[in-house]
Amino acid sequence: MPGISYDDSGSLASYFGVTTLALLLLPATWYTLRPAPRDKLHSLCDCSECVANNKRKRQLRSAANSGRLAKRLLLVAIGWAVFAYLAHGLYLAGPGAGNTVYNPFEILGIADSATEKEIKKHYKKLSLQFHPDKIKLGENETMADAEAKFVDLTKAYKSLTDEGIRENLVKYGNPDGPQQREDKIAIPKWVVEGQSSAWVLLAYGLVLGLGIPFVVGRWWFRQRALTRDGILNGTAEAFFHQVHEDSDVVNLVTVLATAHEFRPVLEGKRGGSKKQRKERQARIEELEKTIDEKREELLVEESPTIRSDSRASVNTAVARRARALLWAHLLRIELEPELQEEQLAVLRILPSLLNGLTNIALAHNWLKTSLACYQLQSALVQAVPVGTSPLAELPGISLKDAQELSITKDAEGRRWLERYIKADVPGHDEANKIAKKTVKLEVVSAEFKVTGEKTVTPGSIVNLVTKLRFVYPNTVPATNGTAAVRGDSVEVVEASVEVKEGELDEKKELKGYAHAPHWPADRKAQYFVLLGDSKLDKVIVQPMRVADIPLPNADGTPSEPKEYSLQFQAPPQANLYSFVQYFSSDTFVGADVARPIMLRVEEATEVESDDDDISEPEEDSLAGQMALMRGGKVKPSGVHGGGDGDESEYETDTSSDEEGPRRGRAINEDTDSDSD
Structure with a gap:
């Protein structure tokens, strides 16, 4: 064993x-x-x-x-x-005991190629030198060592000259034959024996009894503390109670500030002396006054239609501080270094919070609130408050300048960008250049389709097929899937857009980071497409994320649109439904698109069948006679000339679509050639 x-x-x-x-x-x-x-x-x-x-x-x-x-x-x-x-x-x-291969040539001190005669001669010489009766012991050498040495030499000699012993060496690797195997555990003996055994057991107990449960428990409770959107459960609960059907963007900023994720960031510096805490509080109060003045100047106000019980509020110092930092970012207020660091940390936490906030609004199917959440995302990315002019996202244009330019240059409405480019405002060369290179979303077409059907029937699976692409501001809107470029747009694009050789295919789609000079992270532009009912303020179809919309060609002309499909189930009743298709950008202000669209749901048309005619019994049959007695319908007898006879006796000619099907000719009628 x-x-x-x-x-x-x-x-x-x-x-x-x-x-x-x-x-x-x-x-x-x-x-x-x-x-x-x-x-x-x-x-x-x-x-x-x-x-x-x-x-x-x-x-x-x-x-x-x-x-x-x-x-x-x-x-x-x-x-x-x-x-x-x-x-x-x-x-x-060096090599440990039992780890070396038995080599008789090495023990005897001769070459592996030595002949048997040379081996015997060499062994005889060694036996005269190391025989216990003739050896002279050294200072630290004993007779037992000499005898062991001579035994090793003799065993090595016999393993090379004796056939039986050599066979054991070849077969088992040892001249003594098969040896008992001894498996060793790769743990030193002193670890489990002696005085250290108690410490080893204690270490095992700490690792297995405390260490592993602590790591697993920490991971488990951390996972349970987060929702599917990656936000804390406490944050989701706060959002759920403060987001309402009539919440506007101003109140959504306050709701964001109540997130529990801000506590580790903003609570860490609450310590210090009483004087330092008062100074920090005074700086926040001063910042809030500046924010109120800036909001009043830019006419950023709360919606007048919001109910009093729908207004969000902050109840902690951390939430108040977070709200002030968010508004300072939106209004582009310069902060001192300490507040800048806190603001940067707050902005880095926002993506998951915005996603969770939007999903809560979508879960209630609130259309206006959901759209306000998307507007808040783009407003925070560009540092442009909702309700102000989107011209402020262009370089070199402040919020106040944007308001003035939108009024003096009539750069308002859906075509604010085209009007600004046409105005060619002096002193804003870089803004004018970027405006000409800015792309806008074009909805080429949108229609409802049902696979394998020509109409939309109640309860059927409908695909809202939309074709999208990006175009430059001077591009004429598409008509029947085509688009043209205004007279001077090609020259404008050629002068402002540079596409290196080999990059045309790569830039065919929006693959890169968008213009976001005030956002602390790289931002990929994307749109959310949803279907809503503006009259009922309901989201009919949950949004679809779109992030690979084709860019214009290098010469400024629009590229081929890309098709996107939004699938949903048709309403259960036949009617004409009026919806609005919304395209909300999470990156650019003033880039949202809304298109009304009609959905006609029709009842399924009944296909006429010959089953009734086939199911009627013939007049001459027993079933037909019984049906006549009950007053039912029967097929006339073919024998008495009332029926059409056997269908196999007729042929139908359908070769001409214009003439339509003609009555088949009976087999007893003359052919055309005979009659002629």
Whole structure:
């Protein structure tokens, strides 16, 4: 039976440690020292504000990556130090007992190619030298050592000259034949025996009884603390109670400020002396006064139709501080460095909060509130309050200047961008250039379709097929799927748009980061397409995300539109329904599109069948006679000339669609050739 024992020398544990560390450290070192992956996407805007913002974002990413890199390098360095220590110990220890292959040639000190005669001659010489009766012992050598040495020499000699012993060596690797196998555990004996055994058991107990349950429990409760949208349950509950059917954008900002995610960011600096806390509170109060003045100047007010019980409120100092920082971002108010850091941390948390807020509104099917959530997203990205002029998202134009330009240059309404380009405002060269390069969404066509059917029937699965593309402001809206370019737009585009060779296919679709100079992260523009009933203020079909809309061609002409399908179930009753198709941008202000669309649901047409005619019995049959007695309908008898006779006796000519089907000719009628 094989035996099991602990490794007394500790070499097996070292081998195990070296192997495990190598498997872990090699990929960890490569992952830590590898060059940062290059972002395949690039900024689609080259204005000065976007260039400066991209530089700030790179600096922030570099600072964050440096901290993470330092921690990883420290862990990797410690791992390699342990690896070197174990490897050095193995090198000094040499091969352990039982780990070497029995080599009789090495024991005798002769070459592997020696003949049997040479082996015998060499052994005779060694026996005279190391025989216990003739050997002269050294200072630290005993007779037992001499006898063991001579036994090893004799065994090696016999394993090369004796046939039976040589067979054992070849078959079992040992001249003594098969040996009892002894498996060793790669744990040194001193670890489990002696005084250290209690400490080892204590370590096992801490790891298995406390460490693993703590890690698993922490992961489990952290997962349970988040909703499917990635926000805290407390935040979702606060949003649920404060979002209402008539909530406007102003109140949605307050609702956002109540998120629990802001507490770790803004509560961390609540400490300090009483004087410092008062100073912090005074700065927030002063900021709130500035915000109120700015909102009054820009006419950013709460909706007058909102109910008093629908107004959101802040009940904590953290929520009040977060609301002030959000409004400072929207109104582009310059802050001191400490508040700038807090504002940056708040903005980085917003994406998941905005997504959760929008999903709560969509869960109630509130149309206006859902659209307001999308408007708030684009407003925060561009730092342009909802209700102000979208001209402020162009570089070099402040919120106040945008309001004045929208009035003086009549740059308002759905065609605000075209009117601004036509005005060619002096002193805003960069804004004029970016405006000409700005693309807008064009809805080429939209229609309802049912697979395999010509009409929409009650309860059928309907596909709202929409064709979309981006066009430049000077492009004439599409008519029947085509679009033209205004007279000077080609020259404008050729002068303002540069497409390098080989990049045309890559820029065919919106693959890059959008113009967002005030947002602290790269932003990919996308639209949300939904179907709503504006009269009932209800979302009829939940939104679909669209992010790969084709860009115009290099010469400024519109590219081929791309088709998108929004699937839903038709209403259960036949009628003519009036809906509105909304295209809401989560990145650009003033880029939303709304198109009314009619859905006609018709009852399924009944197909006439010959089943009734087939089911009627013939007059001459017993069933026909009984049907006549009951007053039912019967088929006239073919024998008495009342019926059409056997259908197999007729042929139907359907070769001409214009003449239609003609009565078949009976088999007893003359053919045309006979009559002629």
